[in-house]
Amino acid sequence: MPQDFLINHKGQQVPIKGIRPADIIRHEFVQTAIELAKAQSQALAEFKKQQMSEFDAFMGLLAQEYAVEMGGKKGNVTLRSFDHKQKVTLQVQESIELGPELLVAKELIDECLNEWSANANENLKLIIEQTFATDKKGKVSVQKVLGLRRLKITDDSGKWQRAMDIIADAIQVIDSTRFIRFYETVGEQERAISLDIAKL
Secondary structure (H helix, E strand, O other): OOOEEEEEOOOOOEEHHHHHHHHHHHHHHHHHHHHHHHHHHHHHHHHHHHHHHHHHHEEEHHHOOOOOOOOOOOEEEEEEEEEEEEEEEEEEEEEEEEEOOOHHHHHHHHHHHHHOOOOOOOOHHHHHHHHOOEOOOOOOOHHHHHHHOOOOOOOOOOOHHHHHHHHHHHHHEEEEEEEEEEEOOOOOOOEEOOOOHHHO
């Protein structure tokens, strides 16, 4: 039975006979497009779930062949076809934050800077200052803090190394996301097979 009215953005019932034909056509197009998009989104979600499961099954089979016990789901793996013209990569991206141990590490670093005050490089002091600077949410940059561990600093007191060890202990993995991507080599060029509608 044909609908006698449409609901407008204010929640009001507007009789069909009082709506421009173009507005009705637009409304029907948007509704149909959204339903199709939702169906495609669900299909993609199922496809991703299936491919993740197939990947895990293969890794389990591989582990069984070599009699190795796999500790949880793994990532950062590339699987290639026999001719190497197609590949599937699975990557794990972890979200990390730094725990309260960071305050202890900062205290040790400050002690180092005070002890080195006579000979300390001003650039190093600036690096430390910028590393522990907080953003608008009051958080320090995880990447900048972890970058301190790559600095080659010799400290006879051992405080700097202790601070770096404490920073390592402060790392907390709060979440991890797995990504699966598909590639194919056409001619001499490797191309990603996009599943993002905006890139098609």
